[in-house]
Amino acid sequence: MVSASELPVQERFDWFSDTLSREVVPTALSTAxxxxxxxxxxxxxxxxxxxxTLGFSPLDSRRTPALIRRGDPGQYQLGLMRCGTASLAQQRNECEVGPGDILIWDTSRPSDVRTASEDGLVRLAMLQLPREAIPLPTDRLAQLLARRIPGHEGVAAVLTTFVNALENHGGQCSREQLRQLGTTAVDLVAACLAQHLAAEDHLPAEVRTRALLQRIHAFIDHNLADPELTPSAIAARHHISVRTLHQLFRQQGEGESVQARIRRRRLERCRADLARPALSAHPVQVIAARWGFSGPSVFSRTFRRMYGVSPSEFRELSVGA
Incomplete structure (x- = not known):
């Protein structure tokens, strides 16, 4: 993260304007x-x-035909609002969004944006997507430009969780891992937009399958504490058969069964909690139950098989380190 606070006050706005034009798209900015x-x-x-990932004092932004001629990456840009509000006008559409909302715009079309924040910076996470990467008809996507997409429901909620994880952990990934995450990002964006167009049938089967798998992964992670989290429950929630669920994991090269993924993710959560000094007074069995394990003996055997030490031994080594 690079901050304007390292610069003299009189240079900060020009620095951000230059950075945005260079790294995102040429844009005319103004601020009060x-x-x-x-x-x-x-x-x-x-x-x-x-x-x-951007944070900035409230400003207005205009992308004019002259600026488009000066530089156009040919992208759809998708923004996820963190703090503050934004109003966007493009393609005879106009919307206002707040924290948690998603909006999309086309760099090849003129646009006007106004942002505001009552307390602190406007914060925005943005995905810059090549236009040809989104496997949906251009005329259909134009219907979503400058339209508010709630980020707390459906595929949009999965996309929001994914973008959050990218922000928090993307810097720890290798170049190849980041490339794979890029493919996932495109699939989730396409599935999110298709859902809001009621046009999922327009997506290639491979994209629909990968997006479904990401929704299943998110569902598993959000429900690890439920001891009734089973393949049957997962399949029912996603309106597929248990057989289809197992085939999905095999065909996508996951290298683990549905049950194995649930077990691994539960173990990872337990391991993280056992390593936290703030939870050192919590009995091991309480932590195991918190993440859906049916009993302490099952948890202890499974933990030792995965990590080579018992839960208690791991906690002693971690907290005492």
């Missing part, structure tokens, strides 16, 4: 209080697409 302007930015390359 340039002498008080603050901003920070971080970019992550996912191999063919990029994410940008």
């Amino acid at each position: 209080r340039p002498a008080e302007f603050q901003a920070e930015a971080a970019v992550l390359d996912l191999g063919g697409l990029r994410t940008a």
